[in-house]
Amino acid sequence: MTAEPSQELPAPIDLTHYFSEVAKNKTASPFKAFYKFFGIPGIGNFAGGLPNNNYFPFDTLEGVAALPERFKPTPPTPVKPPKQCADPDAGPRTEGSRVVVPKVSPDPNPLTKIDLKTALQYGDALGLPPLFAWIRKFTLEHLHPNVPYKNGPEVVLTTGNTDGFSKTLEALMNLWREGVDPVEERPGMLVEQYMYTPPAIRAKSYKANIVPVSMDRQGIMASGEGGLEDVLENWDSSHGRRPHLLYTVTIGQNPTGGVVSVQRRKEIYEVCVKYDVIIIEDEPYWYLQYPSANALSIKSRGHPVSEDAQPGCETYGSSGYPFLDSLVPSFLSVDYQGRVVRLDTFSKTIAPGCRLGWITAQPALIEKIYLSTQQTTQQPSGFVQSMVAQLLIGTEGALPPRESFFSSSNKTQNGWKVDGWVRWLEGLRGNYERRMNAMCNILEANKHVVKTGRRRKQTSHHNEQNQSTINTTDDDSEWRHVVKLQIYDFDYPMGGMFTWLHFIYETHPLADKFPHSKLSAAHWVLLTREPYRVLPAPGVLFSANEAIQAASGYQFMRLCFAAVDEAEIEPLTQRLVNGIHAFWAIKKSEEIDELLEESPWMEARLAELTL
Amino acid sequence: MTAEPSQELPAPIDLTHYFSEVAKNKTASPFKAFYKFFGIPGIGNFAGGLPNNNYFPFDTLEGVAALPERFKPTPPTPVKPPKQCADPDAGPRTEGSRVVVPKVSPDPNPLTKIDLKTALQYGDALGLPPLFAWIRKFTLEHLHPNVPYKNGPEVVLTTGNTDGFSKTLEALMNLWREGVDPVEERPGMLVEQYMYTPPAIRAKSYKANIVPVSMDRQGIMASGEGGLEDVLENWDSSHGRRPHLLYTVTIGQNPTGGVVSVQRRKEIYEVCVKYDVIIIEDEPYWYLQYPSANALSIKSRGHPVSEDAQPGCETYGSSGYPFLDSLVPSFLSVDYQGRVVRLDTFSKTIAPGCRLGWITAQPALIEKIYLSTQQTTQQPSGFVQSMVAQLLIGTEGALPPRESFFSSSNKTQNGWKVDGWVRWLEGLRGNYERRMNAMCNILEANKHVVKTGRRRKQTSHHNEQNQSTINTTDDDSEWRHVVKLQIYDFDYPMGGMFTWLHFIYETHPLADKFPHSKLSAAHWVLLTREPYRVLPAPGVLFSANEAIQAASGYQFMRLCFAAVDEAEIEPLTQRLVNGIHAFWAIKKSEEIDELLEESPWMEARLAELTL
Incomplete structure (x- = not known):
């Protein structure tokens, strides 16, 4: 599934029939449009309502940060030799280097300049230009390089996926008022049977119907009883409008740990095309896909977790990085109509406290969310934007840190770059995958209790469900038998952070x-x-x-x-x-x-x- | 107006009749309530959906920050000797000291612990505990110490006042749908005739009527033609519901630079009581009140900008700081019914890029906004929260910075404390007030053009508006006269960042x-x-x-x-x-x-x- 030449791709479909009243009522702020005039060289700027950046109390922002090789990856993706692989929990004790954001950078290019004068001042809701540009490029070229609609998607920053979801919902769902609005207008959101519930709670603020879809080991089912098609085909309008949104976590699903295969994605997508459903794909765990889950399952149980869902089963081969290519791609990779809204975040790759993420979707929708960003959060905090920008991108020719503060032996890091970022993700995957293995080996070994008893020899001793009988070599008229009763079950998590124990x-x-x-x-x-x-x-x-x-x-x-x-x-x-x-x-x-x-x-x- | 003993104060009135449908539909997230169990000592926590904090790439966050005395205050408030008053624009070249947030603090008290392990992890939407506690205490004890209702207001953090306003609006306004909902239900928001328009643009997403109120030099007028009472009394319901919200900037109004006096506040408040209007007071410039405005106006024009509005005219005398006492207080100080929603921000006191502010209002409303925070932004970025916490609060007994990175000559700062914060505000006020004076002196001196002409001696030469005639000593039958034509006018800004030139x-x-x-x-x-x-x-x-x-x-x-x-x-x-x-x-x-x-x-x- 290599990208078609862009000119042959269809344009994304028009989704304005699903735009909420609030989204339709949005107009751009004239103030923000005015900002572009601030850049006229030599202009005496009396126009902005800005404080003076010399009066910000922070003269620098700095940090000691890991090198990208800090953690050890897991197979099978080829990686650069882990020259720095330290004790994974050692944290600050392992080698790091300084990340420094100066007050003022001499860089004249706003797309590469990273300094506090810019990052801590007001700016466009798009975000700090170098960070926005880096995230956008990484997203469109490496993370989702093959979105099959004309000119591809656009990107807008968020303060994390909770914010990303709430802005998506504001753009795509109207409030329904009980006793006032006709019941046929009540909106609905399809969700996984077992789910991360906060998005459902948010949707309930709009009085939406929360409509569960049955799941198997991968995630939601496209067909079959309680599957997506079943729910939509047999929708009873007396409860409300047929749901037009699907909220789903497809990689390392929370709580089940499932991963939805490419084949399943295509099936789900076709159902969404048939019933005009928009897919909101929330993927905080995307890079945490565990090839070892199937291997362990085969070893201990004789079958994989899921036949067609193992990570790396399909190589898209275009991200430029074997690690990224080995991962099951986003719904965006099959989104030929532009009906996928993808939520990405730094919460699990850097830290939840970043409050920094981004949405990727068709441009017309991103524009509405951008306008919402102007009117609500504005751009994410400049503290995190500048530090993450300096960590990932670095600055060419930036000021060195103030010598007086550092001993000369300490390196100042000039950006991980995309190579370093991907290497960091591989290391994190390694750490979490080893933890998953360690936990699951113990769970696997302890899932039975042993019950002893006596039973007449004549009794047929078929293996009932969840128990197996072991006959002892006893010549008595009774068997002394030991029954292994299974007390819980689980699937090896194919991704994410969770094991879902079924008692x-x-x-x-x-x-x-x-x-x-x-x-x-x-x-x-x-x-x-x-x-x-x-x-x-x-x-x-x-x-x-x-x-x-x-x-x-x-x-x-x-x-x-x-x-x-x-x-x-x-x-x-x-x-x-x-x-x-x-x-x-x-x-x-x-x-x-x-x-x-x-x-x-x-x-x-x-x-x-x-x- | 010293606070009455708390037991004699009335409870805030019930505002639930104004709660939006979305606010009414809100319920708490069970996930977040679950967080409180994470603190059980020694518990093996498999419950949270948290990444491992040893895997955050940042081992420290640091910065070089100003000392609170960096800038020179203006009279008349008594201040500590400005031992560090440097060139106000020198920024990084003036003395600073290090602010360091360690990865792990040994402090066992979550209310004082400031470290990355906590700040960069998920947490309650209230915010980083030490920062939330500090802001809450500063707000209730120093900023608004005399709120005249029982038990006083509560506080919730925001990502700045744009976010604060949008969350307030979400809680208090329903969308109106043209052609669907009855026109009598269309909501309305009262605003200043000349205003900072983004909040109006946000309210227009709800299809609200934006209803201007006439202003004088202080700000909106309580009475008189086009004043608040006039607008509300003569409201024409064929345009919508009588507005139930007033959005206003009362200190250093944007764009006019006005300051609303305590007397005017009481008058406006009474009108709001009469018509059941909620006041949303957005005050980014609160500490920028300029006593010199009236002095300069008297000196150059013979009259003050406003008779009863000069800052410091009324001393509440209970903030504990002469500087804070000298400032015209918030609408909260007259809010005996609990109908004021106050928006505060660090955007002008630290930097706009903080994206950090807070809302102060009656607890029932704050609770709804807190629930909205859980569902949207969550807490502000931990990067800014931890750095601001360390700047303002510091940590007792925190780890010293890693010696290897610093030369021993550099001080590490252990928090400005409230004293330092107030001193910082005084210094900022000084800087901006001197700028205002410098600008206005030049504007004052240049507001006329001189026109020469001839006119018959017989002509009566009264002073027309905007021109004065200076007769020359000429014995001709005509006067050769010089006419001073006024080409613009302005009021000396009593606060804020703006001069509003009227051409x-x-x-x-x-x-x-x-x-x-x-x-x-x-x-x-x-x-x-x-x-x-x-x-x-x-x-x-x-x-x-x-x-x-x-x-x-x-x-x-x-x-x-x-x-x-x-x-x-x-x-x-x-x-x-x-x-x-x-x-x-x-x-x-x-x-x-x-x-x-x-x-x-x-x-x-x-x-x-x-x-």
């Missing part, structure tokens, strides 16, 4: 005595207690609606392997499985009752969630 | 040959040309609607004295007045025509503005 409460000794949602609540409390003292995220938090929460959400817990320090991942996972086994060892109802008494928070959360 | 085009030699709006356009073009080459902001940009733009907006230009370097303020102002005089010297229509040919931008802007 099989049917196999709990008290399965007949309590509703399983109660067992789940008690289980969670036990895990947080000594000596286990671990905090998984309850699955109910990720259920798209109350029905799913009640039907299945309680059966899951989400484990984030990302935040735990590398040295802690094995001992903590072991504490977790010990806690799980301890819970399955409970045979007295009173013990469950006692645990439930101590779950007022959990109960309160559940009550709140069903509001 | 008297009636006195132009070609006043009868061109519409004065055309003269204004030609004038602007001439000013941008050699040898004048100055860029004032055209008054049409600040007109609240097209009628005002057409009737009077073109007569004004706004001059920002803030951004120009101190050494440049006099020569540039001189170039400006030379340009003005050159324009008044034009006697040939063709010269105006030629200038108008070169004003396509101006014309285009005007065309766009009348859309």
Whole structure:
């Protein structure tokens, strides 16, 4: 799927029928347009409402930052030798170099100049010019090089994907007022059955219907019962308008860890074409795709996580970087109609506290979001923009740091460049992939409890679901047998930061005595207690609606392997499985009752969630 | 007006009847509530969706920052001796000291801990705890210490006042759909006749009526023709609902430079009580109040700018700082019903690129805006939050900077504290006030042109408006007289960053040959040309609607004295007045025509503005 020559590609379709009233009512601020006149050489500028940049109290911004080779990648992508691969958790103790943003750069070119005079002053909502230009180029040339519509997409900066989503929604959804507006106008948003719920909460501010789509190991299903086509084809208009938005996380899905294959993307996209649905693809974990997930699954279970979804299964071969080429590409790569809105962020690649991300979509929509940016956040903070710009880009011929402040032995770094950035992403992928492996190996080894019992020899001993019987060599008239009961299941995460544990409460000794949602609540409390003292995220938090929460959400817990320090991942996972086994060892109802008494928070959360 | 004992104050009134549908639909994110459990000591945290903070590439954030005494204050507030008052434009060349945010602080108290591990990680939308706590305390104890309702207001951080306004509007205004919703429901926002227009543009996204209120030298008028009461009393419901919001800049009003006195505030407030109007007070220039404006006006013209509006006229005496006490206080100081929403920002006190501000209002409204923050921007960037926190607060017992990077001679600063912050504000006020004086002295001296002519002795020679006749001692039958024609007028700015020049085009030699709006356009073009080459902001940009733009907006230009370097303020102002005089010297229509040919931008802007 190499890009067609641009002139043969169709233009993106007109989406204005989906533009919200607010978006339609937007006009550019005349103030901002005025800024372009500030650049007239020698002009005595009385026009801007700007403070004096000599009065900013910061004379420099600086930092010590990692070299791009700090962390060790995982196979199979070829990488430059990891000359600097230190202890992954060592942080500040490993070698770094200085990143310095001077007050004033002598660079006359606004597209390369990185200084505080510019970055800390007012500016266009597009962002600090060198950073915006770098992100735009990286996005269009390396990240999404093959968007199959004429002239390709445009880019606008955000303060992160939460902001990116809320601006996208402002542009594409109207508020619906209960009792005032006709029910047929109530908007809807399609979501994953198990999902990162804040976008649904935001959409509920507009009184949108939140419409779950069934998932398999990859992510949402295009067809089949509860799949995308099923939901849209059988839409009941008495609940509202057929949903025109799909919100989805397709790489390292939160919470399931799935990765949607290219083949599945094409199927989903065709359904969206048929029903005129806009795809909002939120991908904070995009570069965290784990080829080892399928390998581990085959090794331990004899089958891959997903036949056609392994990362690197298809090489687009045009990003210029083998690592990027090895990754399953964005929905943008199949977006021949311009109906994909892609959200990218630095939250997981640099830090969440950046509050820095960007949206990639067809230009007409980006323009509306740009106008919204003028009227709301304006450009992201100049503190983060200038530091990230200096980290990634560097400045040619910038001032050296003030000598008095540095000993001469310390390097000043002049930008990672795209090579360094991709190398950094590979190193991060390596760190997180090794953590995933370490956690999953322990989970794999502990997913059964062993139950011993006696049974008459005559009894047929077929393997029931979730248990296997091992006959002992005993010449008695009874078999002494050992039953391996499976107490949880999981898929090896193909990407992202999470393992999604599915507990099989049917196999709990008290399965007949309590509703399983109660067992789940008690289980969670036990895990947080000594000596286990671990905090998984309850699955109910990720259920798209109350029905799913009640039907299945309680059966899951989400484990984030990302935040735990590398040295802690094995001992903590072991504490977790010990806690799980301890819970399955409970045979007295009173013990469950006692645990439930101590779950007022959990109960309160559940009550709140069903509001 | 000292605060009453808190128990005697009335509670703020219920504003929920004005909460927008979006605000009413808001619920808290269960994810964010979950964060509080992350703090359980020793817990193995698998719950958060957080990246590992050891993988943030920044090991430190640092900067060289000013000492709070860098700039010299102006009278009359008593200040600590300016031990460090350097050349105000010297910037980096004056003494500074290092501000260092370490990767990890050993401080166990989250309310004082300032480190990258926290600041660059996800966190509650309230903001970085030490910074939020400091801003909240400064706001409630020093900035607005006397808010006369029970338990006082609350505070929420924003990414600046544009964001603060848009979130306030989201909470308090519903979209109106033309042709769908009844006209009586169309919302309205009261604004100043001459205004900073972006908030009006934002409100127009909701299809709001933008309703101008007449102004005098202070700001909007409470009574009189076109004043607040007049507009509200005579509201014609066939245009929409009577406006329930007032957007206003009361200190250093943009563009007029006015300051609304306490007396006027009380009058405006009473009208708002009568008509149930919420006041959105946007005050980026609050600390820039200029006692010298009245003094200069008295000296040159024999009267103050405003009888009751001089800064410092009323001492509230409870902020703890003479400088703060000397300033006209916020509308919050008279807000006994809790109907004021105050927007504060670091944009003019630190730098616009901070994208950091805060809203102060009654708690029920702040809660809605906090929920909006969770769903949109989240907390401001950790880069700016941590650097500003370290600048203002510092850390007790924080790690010293890494010795290897610094020569031992360099001080590391441990926070300005409130004392330093107030001293910094005084220094900034000093810098800007001196600039205002320098500009206005030149404007004052050049506001007339001198016209010579002959007139019969018999003619009565009363002083017409805008001209004075000086008789020469001539014994001819005619007087040879010199007429001083006033070509512009202005009020000495009582605050802020702007002088608002009112041109008297009636006195132009070609006043009868061109519409004065055309003269204004030609004038602007001439000013941008050699040898004048100055860029004032055209008054049409600040007109609240097209009628005002057409009737009077073109007569004004706004001059920002803030951004120009101190050494440049006099020569540039001189170039400006030379340009003005050159324009008044034009006697040939063709010269105006030629200038108008070169004003396509101006014309285009005007065309766009009348859309």
